[in-house]
Amino acid sequence: MTDLFVTDRSLEAGPPTSHRRPLNAPAVIGGLLLALTVLASVLAPVLSPTDPVKPQFSRRLAPPWGLGGTPAHVLGTDNLGRDILARLLHGGRISLALASVSVLIAAAVGIVVGLVAGSGGERVDALFMRLADVQLALPVIMLAIAIVAVVGTSPAALVGVLALSGWVLYARTVRANVLTIRRLEYVEAAYTLGASDLRIVARHILPNTLAPILVIGSSQFATMVLLESGLSFLGMGIQAPQPSWGLMLAEGRDYLSNAWWLATAPGMTISLVVLGANLLGDGLRDLLDPRLG
Amino acid sequence: MRRRSAASHSVGRRRFLTLSAAGLVAAGLPRAARAQGKRSGELVAGLSERMLTLDPANHYSISSTSVHRHMFDPLVDVTNDSKFVPALAESWRAVNNTTWRFTLRKGVTFHDGTPFNADSALFTLRRVKDNTKLIKSFVYQDIESVEKDGDYSVVVTSNRPFGSLPAHLTMLGMLPPHAAKNEEAFFQKPIGTGPFRFTSWTHGDHIVLAANPTYWKPGVPRVEKVTFRFIPELSTRAAGLRAGEIHVVDRVTPDLVETLKSSRGVKVFDVPAVEAQRWIFQLAKEPVKDQRLRQAISLAIDRNVIIKDLLLGYGRPVDSPVPPGLIGHTSLPAKPYDPERARQILKQAGYTNVSIDFVLMKDLYPKQLEITQAVAAMLGEVGIKVNIKNLEIATAREHRSAGTYDMFFSGWAHMPHDPDWYFGQWFTRAGSEKLTRYNNPRVEQLIAEGRVPDPKVRQAKYEELERILWDEEPEIWPYYSVAIYGVSDRVRNFEPRRDYYVLLSDVAIV
């Protein structure tokens, strides 16, 4: 079976260059979804029907429009009578920024470590992978408390903790791919032909590991949003009454059985973003993957 | 000086009826049910807090105290209206200001047949005083000696008046002296004189207790078996109740009451708790050390909105730092809501752009974050900016010790049903050193004078010091908490406790 693999594979002369296909429909939908969410968050002050922070005790826990609520509060109100749509829009600015920056940093660090570990020889590999094991064994919360104790609270510290919690997944995935790919004959051939390491990494290895990276990245987004709310109590996350999607979820938690919309609205929004990221990720992968026709 | 008899229990209960409508439902049932006196069935309770130890002297956890009360008897019990009644002590009296004498119940045996007598009381009290590793030890450090006088009498002397000793003893289960041989082994499978015997404990999950058929109180317990399950997550606890797996759950929040009430087979009980919420100020810190600013903050807070709209009525307006029912409670004029006056005070005192840090211990008090956000908005109305810091408990407490806060969301459940601990901790210089930095010699003197056993003296001293506190406003008492329980309609004779205990010895199931 493996012979089959290697023989056939050797027929390929590396990634062809002339492929340019239009993006598929799901990818366009995904991209639009993401663009809309970002746009809505950016325009939050304009779009918001009311102040996202100021409580209105008299209209506490109003259900969404069409489910017993009024069109004045389309998605209903929360436990302090604040408009959920307004909070979602404003919260998106913080949550989208934090989550995407930390996913990008985690991915960047993870990819570099994975490439170095995978192609850098056994010692380097062992060093990085055991480091990763130890880091995984340390609970994120403990790291976060320690980091706050040492460097204090700031958005940068928060992004650092989030990224720290995420890089290993990329590192190990990339490394595993590198281990597979570098033994492929065309890569070995490129080595023999004197191609530089950097060139090999850029031309042959990276494109081949892109698929799993896109998958992991798009799914990690939701994890980061949730983790951000999980860390808010360290004083490094977003502190109430400022809205963030994670915080809204956490606040809605106690109301699941009597006012489900509090947690469901931010939950659905996160799902939409994840859906957009998944579709776009798949689309991008298809676009970048030379072999799919 | 003070003598209580068993009779005060029923009198107390009747008086208590006036306090709470829910109490009516709970207390109305018992007489008829008790007459039958047959033991059958099995009760399952879901508690909010995980039990960490079976050693009654080594924790101050409310859930654990509930569980332990079923296995161990204390010398003194406390009724729901804060009256102290006999348990293993038949009577007690203060011989003088620093000496208490307890007369013990005869004919009581531990679960292994060991007789209960003065040696047991001696062992238990000396252990908690001498073994400073025990969590409860610090409370008993004033004790000078514990001696027996015959087999059924114990004399406790202290180096300063210790009027709250009987109250503290309600939380201390009596142990057999042979526990000393190997304490670690003993507390794996403990033995008490209580209405239930220890069966098994799956750590972090549940504990099973079986009825003690030779319990000294006739007709108790009413069921064969009790299981306490530890379910910290309220939604899960409530789901267990609604699914019929659990018969009693504690610590229900106001927002869940309607859901539970509309569930088949579930009833809800509520009762004003012996707990006051408190928002403490850092009294050595600018700007909140200024009484005028504290007064303005107090005036800007609409307590009524908090109680009505956020707690849905499950909170009580405060009329004294000490909740009703406890010694020392006195009715003082309600704190008004007057934002206009608050603005005036701020203006006169020259405060503009005041910004204060309000620190919370994450998830500790029900609805605390919601209420704090409401307060932040109210204070914002008069021009005070509030930075909410909802922090992990240990970190929050560090802020409190270091004094890096302006307001701090706290609470005080008067577990021993006596305010001495509260006053001594928060309003003496030594006690508040790492907390609020409160310092008022007159108050300190009144607290010391209020430690005597005589209830009349104590009431007078406490009334005077409460009036001082009421004016100084070293903390804001926004509301008294209400204890809410969810109970299966198969349960008979359940009493919703003001101290959050879940006591099932007298409870039956059909």
Added chain:
Amino acid sequence: MFVVLRVLPGDPAKMLLPEGAPQSAVDELNRHLGLREPLHVQYAIFIRSVFRGDFGQSFQYRAPALRVVTERLAATAQLALAAMFLTGAVGVSLGIVAAVRRGTRYDVASTLFAVLGQSLPNFWLGIMLILLFGVALRWLPTSGFESWRHLILPAVTLAAFPTALVARLTRSSMLEILGRDYIRTGRAKGLAERAVVLRHALRNAAVPVLTVLGLQVGTLLGGAVITESVFAWPGMGKLVVDAIFFRDFPVVQTVLIFSATIFVLINLLVDLLYTVIDPRIRYS
């Protein structure tokens, strides 16, 4: 790690004592807990004890930390294994179906499932499952650690995220492999579709999936905090988080020593499996 724990703000004795304990009591208790020694002395004592198999006394439980931790192992292992099984079985099958039937409604359904699995918070899913299967239908117990029936809902809750991730990874890896020439060749040579998909494609798609699965085992073992609290499951995840919050150093240390070992072992095992699945991966 030892130092990290000790630089955390917060005071173990203060966490153990009630709110209103005087400072003298705090100091006294810290002395008993051995926390008033200088840091290097504490460390020396700790190292010496660990080599004797003594992990210290838990501050919270007043019992040997090792016993406190091992008592939770059974519950943790049960939940992790069940979730792992679900992840592997459901995740991989969904991924294969989605890849093979690309663009059909199976693919769409699998994508939607994956999106939900990735974005639904565990507490939301857990409580909804309890309300549906425990309260409304009464098919399964709402919480607790007793029989296999108690295991179902927490295992499903815990498996949701890794299942979604594995399904998507399998799909994307499979798509990549299925597009390759040798698979086309295989098909052209008349190999049965089943054989092509399962023997050739899946095997080659397995490396990234396996990597992520291996990492998830660790997450499932120690990271099930929310699932454990929702279902009142007495596992290690909640234990260690509570221990961190209560500054119960001996318990945290013991769990960390355990989990670091498990991580290293599992990832070594995964590395070993790479070479079995794909003989081209060698360690030079």
